[in-house]
Amino acid sequence: MHTQRCDGNKPACGRCLANGRPDDCEYAVGGEVTRSRLLEENVALLEARIRELENPNETTPSVRLHDPRRQDAPAAGSSRGAAPIAPNTQILVPGIPQLASPGSYAAPAQQEAQTLVQTFMAHASQLGLFMNPTRFMRAASLPRGAPGCLDDALMNAVYLWGSRLSSSNTLRGRETYFSANAVQAAAAGCALTPQPNGPVSNNVLYSAQTSVLLANYFLSAGRFLEGKYHWLAAVALVTGSKLHQLDIVALVGARMDPISIGERVHAFWTVFALDKAWSAAMNGPPSICQRGRAGILVTTPWPLATEAYEQGTILPSRGYNYSIHDFVRGAPIDESADDFSRLAIHAKAAALYESALYVSSQYRHDMPNRSEFLAQFTALDTHIEGFHRLLAGIRNRGPDDTRELLTSRTLVCVAAIQLHSAFAAQQSTSRQKSLGVAIAAARALDLVDLNQYRHLDSVVAMLWGTVSRALLEEIRRLIQSAAPVRQEDVARITTSLDRVMGAMSSLAYNSPLMATQLSEIQQARASLN
Structure with missing residues (x-):
């Protein structure tokens, strides 16, 4: 029996429209990856990364993040195109600049850092900050490596936006440096090791927050491929950690404080809004879909x-x-x-x-x-x-x-x-x-x-x-x-x-x-x- 091929129309092909089932259109044309498979790839990879953040003392290999749109050959014995690599190995993200020394970190001077953070906070509501501002500022002011401080990736994302929006030519001149630092730290998963008595899931929030800030930065720069990479990473992080199905009553029963609950609620809805608005702006389907x-x-x-x-x-x-x-x-x-x-x-x-x-x-x-x-x-x-x-x-x-x-x-x-x-x-x-x-x-x-x-x-x-x-x-x-x-x-x-x-x-x-x-x-x- 002859089977009609998909005509490639988006967001639903002619065949699915004619059958009255546009919500179910999932056909991949050429080398493209369907929406559901793209999200599944991101979720699978980032769920593994979430497990690492939640269980830092386990000696499992690190997960290699990659762009699931690339059609790499799957590793032997695996249905995925990403293979585990040894911890601390440099991770390359397609199309994104890397630093020569991934382990190096030259923080701005204290006065510069304060200026960058203050500039960021003045516009944080439009940049995608979902963490509680008071707690965020407190954590940002802590010395690097101190218990409760923000990780390098998130701090550099903040510095990046601070330099972009700064009125100082000197600080604006460091934008490329902060960009490379933030992207590389985010890709390598350089998250702060949680304290034994602290809420370890904060590391997932830090990673999601970094992805949101970087997505908005690259999208604002008109660098859509890089922006979408970080936006999809944020989607996979919040859905992979089930922030879209939070049981508030259970969180209260587990004695999580209201501010921490609010951060998790805000994390999901911030990523939801990012995904919906930008998928429409780019004339494509969202990853967090409510249809079909x-x-x-x-x-x-x-x-x-x-x-x-x-x-x-x-x-x-x-x-x-x-x-x-x-x-x-x-x-x-x-x-x-x-x-x-x-x-x-x-x-x-x-x-x-x-x-x-x-x-x-x-x-x-x-x-x-x-x-x-x-x-x-x-x-x-x-x-x-x-x-x-x-x-x-x-x-x-x-x-x-x-x-x-x-x-x-x-x-x-x-x-x-x-x-x-x-x-x-x-x-x-x-x-x-x-x-x-x-x-x-x-x-x-x-x-x-x-x-x-x-x-x-x-x-x-x-x-x-x-x-x-x-x-x-x-x-x-x-x-x-x-x-x-x-x-x-x-x-x-x-x-x-x-x-x-x-x-x-x-x-x-x-x-x-x-x-x-x-x-x-x-x-x-x-x-x-």
């Missing part, structure tokens, strides 16, 4: 504000049984500014963005289940609109909250643009919806004074690029229209575009990706004249 056979069940409760855990609260006051699966499906929930959590709204906004990519990518002119698609489309459109309205109504927040509101509102606006992209070229309703949310994204900039900040979440560069292109497309349509055009309509769109491009310009100095996106928008705008 590759779906991952998430039972970890929504993250609370850091202050809530510090005050002893460990569970939401309401909606504990309200999961990410319920949210994505659009199930109603009573949200309130009283339960405001920066990370919760970010994770929800990122999930909507990824869902919009998935739904819009399913559309085909000749699709057999058109009515089912339209119902799904309408439900998600209503959900996105309602969530954006909720975010727009939150007022009188502190600087970090306001900055996160801008990021989350922009995610939601771009989710709407992405969802309507399937129809915007042919239907005026979708075109007007895309234009309206693009203008709303520009208007959200009124929330913050970007002169006070040097950085926003790395994905914002991609989001503003999408917003700008939506505005440019409408300007182009008006210019080419045979019908009379009202100048106030053009001015409204142009003003919004100026606002977004001005914001991109103010942040481009510290984000090569932002600079690249801005340059592309400038060229596209110049071509209109």
